[in-house]
Amino acid sequence: METITIHIRPSYNVHIGYNILENFPQILDVVSNVKISKKALFFIITDKNVARHYLVPLKNSLRKYGYNTKHVVLRPGEKLKSPGKLFRLLQLMVKKGVNRDSVVVNLGGGVIGDLGGFAAAIYMRGCRLMQVPTTLLAQVDSSIGGKVGINLPEGKNLVGSFYNPMFVLSDLSTLSTLQEREIVSGLAEIIKSGLIFHRPLYEKIKNLFCSAASRDNIRIPAFEVKTLLLKNREFLQEAVSRSVNIKGEIIKQDERESNLRMILNFGHTFGHAVEKITRYRRFLHGEAVMLGMQMATELSMLQNMIDSQTGEEILTLLRLFQIPFAKRLSTRNIYKQIGIDKKKREGKVAYILLKEPGYAVAEKDISRKKVYTCVDRILSFYKGMQEKFSGK
Ligand SMILES: NC(=O)c1ccc[n+]([C@@H]2O[C@H](COP(=O)([O-])OP(=O)(O)OC[C@H]3O[C@@H](n4cnc5c(N)ncnc54)[C@H](O)[C@@H]3O)[C@@H](O)[C@H]2O)c1
Numbered sequence: 425m426e427t428i429t430i431h432i433r434p435s436y437n438v439h440i441g442y443n444i445l446e447n448f449p450q451i452l453d454v455v456s457n458v459k460i461s462k463k464a465l466f467f468i469i470t471d472k473n474v475a476r477h478y479l480v481p482l483k484n485s486l487r488k489y490g491y492n493t494k495h496v497v498l499r500p501g502e503k504l505k506s507p508g509k510l511f512r513l514l515q516l517m518v519k520k521g522v523n524r525d526s527v528v529v530n531l532g533g534g535v536i537g538d539l540g541g542f543a544a545a546i547y548m549r550g551c552r553l554m555q556v557p558t559t560l561l562a563q564v565d566s567s568i569g570g571k572v573g574i575n576l577p578e579g580k581n582l583v584g585s586f587y588n589p590m591f592v593l594s595d596l597s598t599l600s601t602l603q604e605r606e607i608v609s610g611l612a613e614i615i616k617s618g619l620i621f622h623r624p625l626y627e628k629i630k631n632l633f634c635s636a637a638s639r640d641n642i643r644i645p646a647f648e649v650k651t652l653l654l655k656n657r658e659f660l661q662e663a664v665s666r667s668v669n670i671k672g673e674i675i676k677q678d679e680r681e682s683n684l685r686m687i688l689n690f691g692h693t694f695g696h697a698v699e700k701i702t703r704y705r706r707f708l709h710g711e712a713v714m715l716g717m718q719m720a721t722e723l724s725m726l727q728n729m730i731d732s733q734t735g736e737e738i739l740t741l742l743r744l745f746q747i748p749f750a751k752r753l754s755t756r757n758i759y760k761q762i763g764i765d766k767k768k769r770e771g772k773v774a775y776i777l778l779k780e781p782g783y784a785v786a787e788k789d790i791s792r793k794k795v796y797t798c799v800d801r802i803l804s805f806y807k808g809m810q811e812k813f814s815g816k
Contacts, residue, residue, distance in 0.1 A: 426665045427455065430568065430588075430672040438568065438592040438672075440665050442657065445556070445595040446481050449489035452554075458591055460527060460552075466493045467522045469513070469540035470531040471500035474558050477601050482531060482556065494520045500532075502704065504539050505574040507583070513543050527552045533559035533606075534566035534709075538584070541572030545587035554591040559602055560610020561710055563594040564617070564667035569675050580704070594668075596660055599653075604646035607653060608745050609710025612691070616717060617667040619738065620690045621674070623782030625666050630741050632659060643746050687784040690776040691717030694799070697761035702750045711747040715802065718742050719758075722798035724777040727787065734780060749806045755799045759792070 425441030437456045444451060452458050466486050470479055475497045483493045496516055498504055522528070528551055530540035537555055544553040557567040573584015599607065618626030636652055637644050644652075653660050677684050695716030699707055707715070718739055725735040762773055772788040775795075779785060 425451075425455075426661065428665060428668050428672060430668075431676045432570075432588060434588075434590070436588060436590050436592065438594065438668050440563070440594045440596065440661060440668065442597045442661070443595065444593060445478060445598065446485050448482060448485050448556070448593055449491060451593060452591055453489075456591055460491070461525070462490045463525070464491065465520075465522060465526040466491050466529055467517065467520065467526050468493060468495040468529045468531055469498070469536055469543070470495065471498045471504070471533075471536055473500050474532045474536070474598075478531060478556075478558060478598060482529075494522075496520075498536070498539075500535070502535055502575070504535050505581075507574060507576070510539060510543060510574050513539065514547055517543065517547055522547065522551065524548045524551050527554060529554045529556060531556045531558065532562070533557065534562045537562050537566050538572050538581075539574060541587055541589070542574055542584055545572055545585050550587070553587065553589045554593070555589045556593050556595070558595070558598040559606050560599055560664075561606070561613055562610075563596070563599075563664055564610060565613045565671065567592050567594070568668055568671045594664065596657075596664065599650075599660075602650075604650045605708055605711070607650040608646050608714075608747070609708040611649065611653070611745070612710035612714040612717070614663050614667050615742070616688075616690050616713065617670045619717065619778060619781055620687045620776070620784035621670045621782060622666060623780070625663065625670075626738075626781040628659065629663070630737070632656065633741060633744050637744050642743070644744050646746055649745065683786075686774055686786045687776050689774075690778070690784050691715075691720050693762055693773065693775055694719040694758065697758045698753060700761050701753060701757050706748050706750045714742055714745055714747050715806075718802045718805075719798050720776060721778060722801050723775060723790070723794060724779075726794045726798055727777060727790065729785070729787075730778045730780060735778075738778070738781065743805070749810055753803060755796050755803060758799050758803075759795055762795070 428438045430436050439451050486493050528544040530537045544551050555567040557563045570586045570588035572587050573581050576582040674684055691713045695712040698712040721735050721738045724730040725732050774786045774788050775790050776784050777787050
């Protein structure tokens with residue numbers, strides 16, 4: 425097991441390892457030295473898919489250690505992040521006797537983490553929060569950094585706050601039951617971490633996946649990506665730990681998302697546009713980011729920031745993974761959507777570009793022509809692939 429301390433105030437530990445869920449209270453008490461009174465109630469928030477496998481082991485471990493537990497099992501999906509569901513959850517917390525001494529434990533992916541985290545942030549003006557992320561995306565990204573919140577009909581993540589957990593436990597064994605596409609989605613954020621901040625991580629990912637792809641097998645099916653990651657246990661542990669470390673380092677220097685934290689948006693400016701245009705239905709978040717990172721890499725080459733050989737190598741890696749495509753994606757609507765994206769700063773969009781693997785910068789002065797060209801190139805590539813495989 426690896427322990428990473430996120431150095432913000434107050435700091436908290438993230439524990440990453442295999443089969444550690446059953447030892448939740450011991451790790452909390454003995455390893456992390458977080459002392460919780462035996463009178464405190466642990467209120468576990470989870471969803472049906474996760475509860476099926478992991479609720480009983482977590483509850484049993486807490487009970488064996490002498491803690492009281494209660495739980496709620498919600499219906500999975502992004503719809504949970506709504507004002508109606510949030511208020512119902514808060515009312516249920518009253519009914520179940522959750523108070524300011526209680527501990528809210530989010531057991532699940534980013535949806536549970538965001539919803540339960542926001543509930544913990546506002547319930548009785550804030551109660552203690554612990555995250556037990558069970559998707560790869562949540563383990564490497566959403567459980568770290570303290571962003572919690574819900575959606576409004578007007579847009580995603582429009583209501584929320586910064587509220588840090590006091591403890592995070594990422595059991596990599598839980599990934600064995602996760603759907604393959606969700607694994608690819610989380611992997612995109614790991615690749616992003618390497619590309620923006622840590623070249624050795626990027627090189628390791630490249631070696632693992634490029635050697636796994638046979639010459640004619642241009643794309644690695646999602647089930648193979650999952651098999652490969654679960655088989656290479658040390659690699660997975662290192663990749664998750666490194667990504668957490670990177671996010672921790674970045675938010676330590678820039679907790680409230682002003683400058684440095686912007687580089688975490690590599691691939692996201694384009695990716696968010698793709699998600700919005702396809703109404704959050706066609707692409708998982710990481711899949712859209714995988715496409716967005718290709719556009720950002722292409723733009724980095726057009727801006728002469730990164731040399732074309734390295735840029736092409738990055739594109740080759742990103743194209744190994746199977747992601748969806750949608751006919752409604754056009755250069756024009758992606759550009760238009762970026763324009764109305766909330767990441768607009770001082771009237772200009774900040775594009776995160778690569779100078780080299782492991783080194784990203786924010787760039788505001790980019791011509792419309794260049795953005796058009798890079799989006800066009802990537803969309804043409806995927807259109808070409810689609811035609812090839814549909815036999816046109
Ligand atoms: N707070 C942040 O900083 C941040 C960052 C990125 C994304 N997010 C948010 O995260 C959400 C997406 O999170 P996600 O990708 O984890 O999706 P998710 O929480 O919807 O989980 C994906 C699916 O996998 C299931 N699942 C989860 N763990 C499982 C397991 N171990 N075994 C079997 N099934 C399992 C869930 O029930 C769900 O059906 C979005 O709402 C996004 O806005 C937040």
